[in-house]
Amino acid sequence: MEEDKKKIASEINLSGFQYLNDKSTVVRVFWFSVILVFLALTVYQITTQVSRYASSPVSTNVEVEYPEQIIFPVIALCNNNQFRQSNLLGYKLKYDDEISFFEQVIDSIGNASAVEFLRNSTHDIRTMLAGCTLPNGTRCGPEMWTQFWTLNGICWALNLDHVTPIVVTSSGKDHGLRLVLNVESYERADTCGRVLDSQLETGIRVLIYNQTELPITTSKGRSFDAAFEDYLAVYYKKTQIDEDFEKENLALVNIYLQSNAIETWTQQEEYTFWTLACDIGGALGLFLGASVVTITEFGYIIFQQYWLVDRQKKRSQPESLSLK
Numbered sequence: 001m002e003e004d005k006k007k008i009a010s011e012i013n014l015s016g017f018q019y020l021n022d023k024s025t026v027v028r029v030f031w032f033s034v035i036l037v038f039l040a041l042t043v044y045q046i047t048t049q050v051s052r053y054a055s056s057p058v059s060t061n062v063e064v065e066y067p068e069q070i071i072f073p074v075i076a077l078c079n080n081n082q083f084r085q086s087n088l089l090g091y092k093l094k095y096d097d098e099i100s101f102f103e104q105v106i107d108s109i110g111n112a113s114a115v116e117f118l119r120n121s122t123h124d125i126r127t128m129l130a131g132c133t134l135p136n137g138t139r140c141g142p143e144m145w146t147q148f149w150t151l152n153g154i155c156w157a158l159n160l161d162h163v164t165p166i167v168v169t170s171s172g173k174d175h176g177l178r179l180v181l182n183v184e185s186y187e188r189a190d191t192c193g194r195v196l197d198s199q200l201e202t203g204i205r206v207l208i209y210n211q212t213e214l215p216i217t218t219s220k221g222r223s224f225d226a227a228f229e230d231y232l233a234v235y236y237k238k239t240q241i242d243e244d245f246e247k248e249n250l251a252l253v254n255i256y257l258q259s260n261a262i263e264t265w266t267q268q269e270e271y272t273f274w275t276l277a278c279d280i281g282g283a284l285g286l287f288l289g290a291s292v293v294t295i296t297e298f299g300y301i302i303f304q305q306y307w308l309v310d311r312q313k314k315r316s317q318p319e320s321l322s323l324k
Contacts, residue, residue, distance in 0.1 A: 016034060016035055035288075038287035041283075042283050042288055045279075045287070046280050046284075050276065053275075056271075057271050058269060059267070059269075060266070061265070061266045062264070062265055063266075064264075070257065070262065071165045072135060072168050073159070073210055074209055075158045075206065075255060076157040076206070076208075076221070077157075077205075077207075078153065078156075078207065078221065079205075080203045081123070082118075082152065083121045084123045085188065088121050088189055118153075118154060122154040123154075123187070125147075125156040126142045127184060128181060128184065128204065129179070130180040130182045131179065132158075132179055133178040134177060135175050135177055144158055145157065148214060150218055152217055155207070155215075155218065158177075159211070160211065168257060169260075171258060172256060174256075175257070176257070177254070178252070179252070179253040179254075180250060181252075183202055183249050184249060185202045186248075201223065201225070203251075204223070205222065205224075206223075206253060
């Protein structure tokens with residue numbers, strides 16, 4: 001066994017291992033200690049790098065550009081109350097204590113399909129939109145808004161045209177979309193069944209998203225209730241609208257870009273397999289002076305010394321004969 005160890009130490013191509021066969025005990029102990037310390041450092045370094053690779057680290061890069069024009073996002077308006085009372089009853093309101101509101105609704109449906117009923121009973125953009133000014137200063141009417149469906153009801157979207165979208169050339173409040181919304185609190189209809197808390201409130205929910213996707217629900221939007229502001233009073237100075245009506249039904253919404261910078265965020269694998277392999281090779285080379293070939297050679301010597309030699313010894317032994 002001792003001869004086998006000396007043979008392995010002499011044949012392996014690792015720095016310092018040949019001194020393990022030195023005649024001096026001091027030299028053998030010194031180099032054994034040195035190899036043991038650096039072997040521990042190698043194992044620690046490799047374990048650390050493998051643990052880092054297993055954690056799948058990701059690096060994030062941020063690129064900022066300032067284009068001359070920026071496509072304005074899609075703006076969607078959704079009334080918190082899905083149904084408009086006068087639409088439900090076909091403008092034939094009944095005040096009968098013996099007939100409930102929903103019984104009147106069912107009677108007004110007739111043979112209409114569910115889709116037709118929802119389309120005819122929801123709030124219309126022509127009544128929800130009291131005023132609209134685009135970022136370039138031009139007016140935008142109801143014809144520029146498109147109806148679409150969500151799980152919470154029907155909404156209306158602006159800027160869905162991919163060919164000629166609305167663009168802005170600068171950021172700030174003076175370069176935004178200004179909306180005057182009519183929440184139609186006087187048209188609120190009680191809803192039966194389970195609904196979201198937001199659908200029990202009076203107001204209009206505003207959704208902002210890009211043109212590549214349509215929202216499934218209105219839960220991520222921001223709700224605006226009726227509010228009266230000085231700007232709104234000046235805006236409606238030429239119209240004869242009762243001040244109480246403004247406070248109860250109208251809301252001013254100004255949507256603008258806070259910055260005209262476009263940030264592009266990209267993520268990539270920070271620590272790849274080949275980076276791990278290079279670090280392991282660096283640790284082996286730094287502390288032990290080894291390489292992949294050296295490790296392969298070391299394994300081959302162990303295999304050759306113990307497995308092949310042991311097999312040859314078994315073959316060379318004569319078979320024992322048993323006499324009866």
